[in-house]
Amino acid sequence: MLLTPKWDENGDEPQYVQLYTFMKNEIVAGRLTEQTRLPSVRKLADLLGLSTTPVEMAYQQLLSEGFIQSRPRSGYFVEALPDPEVKPGIATNSEPGQHESQPVPSKRPLLRDDKPYMYDFHMSQNDFSLFPYTMWRRLYNQTLRLEQQEDLFYGDPQGEPGFRQQIADYLRRYRGVACSPDQIVIGADQFGLLSLVSLMLGTTHKHIGVENPGYLLYANTFRQHGYEAVPISLEEDGICIGELYEINIRLVAVSPSHQYPRGMIMPVSKRLQLLEWAQTVNGYIIEDDYDGEFRYHGRPIPSLQGLVPNSNVIYMGGFAQVMAPALGVWYMVLPETLLEVYYSLLRETLLEQSSSRLHQRTLQAFMEKGLLEKHVRKMRNLYRKKHDALLAAVQKHFGERASVIGKDAGFHVLLRVYSERTEEELKQLAIQAGVRTSSASFTWLLPPDTLPKEFFLGFSGISLEKIDPGISVLCRAWFGDS
Amino acid sequence: MLLTPKWDENGDEPQYVQLYTFMKNEIVAGRLTEQTRLPSVRKLADLLGLSTTPVEMAYQQLLSEGFIQSRPRSGYFVEALPDPEVKPGIATNSEPGQHESQPVPSKRPLLRDDKPYMYDFHMSQNDFSLFPYTMWRRLYNQTLRLEQQEDLFYGDPQGEPGFRQQIADYLRRYRGVACSPDQIVIGADQFGLLSLVSLMLGTTHKHIGVENPGYLLYANTFRQHGYEAVPISLEEDGICIGELYEINIRLVAVSPSHQYPRGMIMPVSKRLQLLEWAQTVNGYIIEDDYDGEFRYHGRPIPSLQGLVPNSNVIYMGGFAQVMAPALGVWYMVLPETLLEVYYSLLRETLLEQSSSRLHQRTLQAFMEKGLLEKHVRKMRNLYRKKHDALLAAVQKHFGERASVIGKDAGFHVLLRVYSERTEEELKQLAIQAGVRTSSASFTWLLPPDTLPKEFFLGFSGISLEKIDPGISVLCRAWFGDS
DNA sequence: ATGGATTTGTCCGTATGTATG
DNA sequence: TCATACATACGGACAAATCCA
Secondary structure, three states: OOOOOOOOOOOOOOHHHHHHHHHHHHHHOOOOOOOOEOOOHHHHHHHHOOOHHHHHHHHHHHHHOOOEEEEOOOEEEEOOOOOOOOOHHHHHHHOOOOOOOOOOOOOOOOOOOOOOOOEEOOOOOOOHHHOOHHHHHHHHHHHOOHHHHHHHOOOOOOOOHHHHHHHHHHHHHHHOOOOOHHHEEEEOOHHHHHHHHHHHHOOOOOEEEEEEOOOHHHHHHHHHOOOEEEEEEEEOOEEOHHHHHHOOOOEEEEOOOOOOOOOOOOOHHHHHHHHHHHHHHOOEEEEEOOOOOOEOOOOOOOOOOOOOOOOOEEEEEEOOOOOOHHHOOEEEEOOHHHHHHHHHHHHHHOOOOOOOHHHHHHHHHHHHOOHHHHHHHHHHHHHHHHHHHHHHHHHHHHHHHEEEEOOOEOOEEEEEEOOOOOHHHHHHHHHHOOEEOOEHHHHOOOOOOOOOOEEEEEOOOOOHHHHHHHHHHHHHHHHOOO | OOOOOOOOOOOOOOHHHHHHHHHHHHHHOOOOOOOOEOOOHHHHHHHHOOOHHHHHHHHHHHHHOOOEEEEOOOEEEEOOOOOOOOOHHHHHHHOOOOOOOOOOOOOOOOOOOOOOOOEEOOOOOOOHHHOOHHHHHHHHHHHOOHHHHHHHOOOOOOOOHHHHHHHHHHHHHHHOOOOOHHHEEEEOOHHHHHHHHHHHHOOOOOEEEEEEOOOHHHHHHHHHOOOEEEEEEEEOOEEOHHHHHHOOOOEEEEOOOOOOOOOOOOOHHHHHHHHHHHHHHOOEEEEEOOOOOOEOOOOOOOOOOOOOOOOOEEEEEEOOOOOOHHHOOEEEEOOHHHHHHHHHHHHHHOOOOOOOHHHHHHHHHHHHOOHHHHHHHHHHHHHHHHHHHHHHHHHHHHHHHEEEEOOOEOOEEEEEEOOOOOHHHHHHHHHHOOEEOOEHHHHOOOOOOOOOOEEEEEOOOOOHHHHHHHHHHHHHHHHOOO
């Protein structure tokens, strides 16, 4: 609109004439509409790299021809177009291609189902009612100061050192992770961190074992980087170690503390077997611990990573669940054996840190004041209430017609429904009743012959009061009046 | 520290004894230092999933043995360790592995040269003295509100729609880029965005042409994803089109508006030839426009992308230069023909947005108020002053002994030095004189037989007053008293 | 709401290249 | 060849309007 793509540098047309013609066309074509303020003489001159004179002359010309109006010391404004009846040529000309600058309706496919539901049991929402808004604002504002100008520049590509120190301390205390700050790598998203892992490990074997069913991000991400994703069966106590030995892989992703989506805990005996497998094949284990802090009854489950010192475990965590996804702060803990590989990747690629330095510093301050610990406890208590309410509601309304899988932790349970209806029928009935609950079938990388009818019931996002009525409505939709 | 990795679940040791032993060891080993406050009885019990009783018993035991001290209604605090002379066993034992929680000196290689220099002509610093601190804080605080809780959740994986609209408008006006918001993809870093491009285009040809010399990030990133990076010669007016036809490639990365590092502008004729090449081989052009806003004399150079409608150009830009790198907001503009590929990548991989949603929203508000335009002009004026001062200083001190390459735009110029000394000597002399100026030799993917002695002189980061003395010092270091 | 900083239309002195006499 | 006039462009200056703390 303002920056004319073509400009006759030293040709015959004087600059002010070119400018005048360009702006006249913009107005006639309707791209500059009535009452629109033109850029000030000085601004446009500056933008175009000219002196004010040609701009002024162009504006004067437009002014004298009545295309624009001058409000002294306020600006130039586009006049209403001359009446079409008087100049029919312009009117017909301006019809087809007008308003090119209007937003075009998006052709992008809907990736998230954002329809409003009366009862939203989405599998992993957050409840932000307890988010420490004022404290976060205060700490952010303290981070962003003139006196600390350098904090606005690029930070450590691995993540802010002080922040990594805080995370190392936190992980040691609350998740039993044994690591130094040097082993921690910050990133803005899971995909990015996993991509780094795939680059670090991809020189030899390009296979990754994943839990089936499980969190599909691992399979998807590594596939994008040329890996083959091998589904590994899930037993009652976690991934099947036997299969790991049968197949020629050296990398596996697991969620031992709270399996996604089925919620099982891998017992210590199996954990030791898994670590032994990694040592035997000289391979690596990716430990997904995205909800490790959120265990509601019984003892928290320490990480696999800290069970045996210096084991080949890559631990993945982040602040999306404990704080907010919008901050964009995730991390991973690399085993010592991968540090050199990581450093050479840094050197070769000149990687920048993707996670905002300001948010890293703010989180660091938040943790240094011991506020994270406090906030996690608050959130856990809140989610525990919801969790308990959900279980009570399911028991009350469904009784023997459904059973709950994977309780006591995380942000959802699975509801196994004993119904004659097909999964698709159940889905539709839920939608019609205004209840959001997605089927767990998409978590299978390789679906079994008969899919169990299991549905996600997320409890973290929905408000406490809506849980019981929501479950009641869902039960009635599926089983008629109860 | 607090969460014991090993816990004898139902073994012989009572819980309080395990806890007592654990904490005693922590204190003796020095991991819990004097005057550190222990977690409160209730908190620790909650954390461990126990009742308060065993925790209280453990603390009582520690108290009675003098390891900790109780301050009623205040907390338990670690006492000073018993005197080593009295208990020599502990002292000797605590020497080697003590203070495990202390920050370990990093083994990571120095990636950025962060030594303090008296005169810092780093090639691409920012001057944050004019950063709109208060306005940014205000807008950020307005973005982060209880009433807009949802903004804390995951956002649109492509980037916030309203923000993309603002970027589209901005690019059209100030860079001559023609695009709809649908074509814009937000990301937190260049590497991540380029990785997406490499995944989108990597199904067929895995080759990328890059300017030689040029910005090595393109070669490095695509190499990591299995591409071969082919150096293409640089002519006086930009990349050599002839070579593109000779080699079997279908992807090239260029910086037409201000070539990095040599600062040349690709003339319109060559731009059209380049676009024609892309059409002929059915390939793509990556246009790097990271400093397109910063042209100091003469007219701004409109983007290659907007020269011909619907051309196969991927435009790359970001807010690191115009605002601050620490925000972590970059973007690219995809051609229409790549949108479907991008969408299926989104669907398959379940990509999350990496750039912080809060910063996107804040930037959006900033742009909606027209403040970005204002800020860019301010920064450009500031950098122009520095640019002009640098050129004057070089002329004044070096005279005929050096010439300047690539002026009038960006954040650096190249100084070609006519000296008998080797590059390494010049480097060392500059360092000894307290002047930071890196050689341009690293920008060659494939160095020529004789490397010209060219040095980066960045002017954006250094303060205006230091420019002339800095150049003076540098000249004297290299040529003796002048 | 109120004062100070910034922005804005307008005006003016000057410089340069070209055409004219 | 020289002086003059004109069109075009540059860089400031002024005072009112507007924005912002």
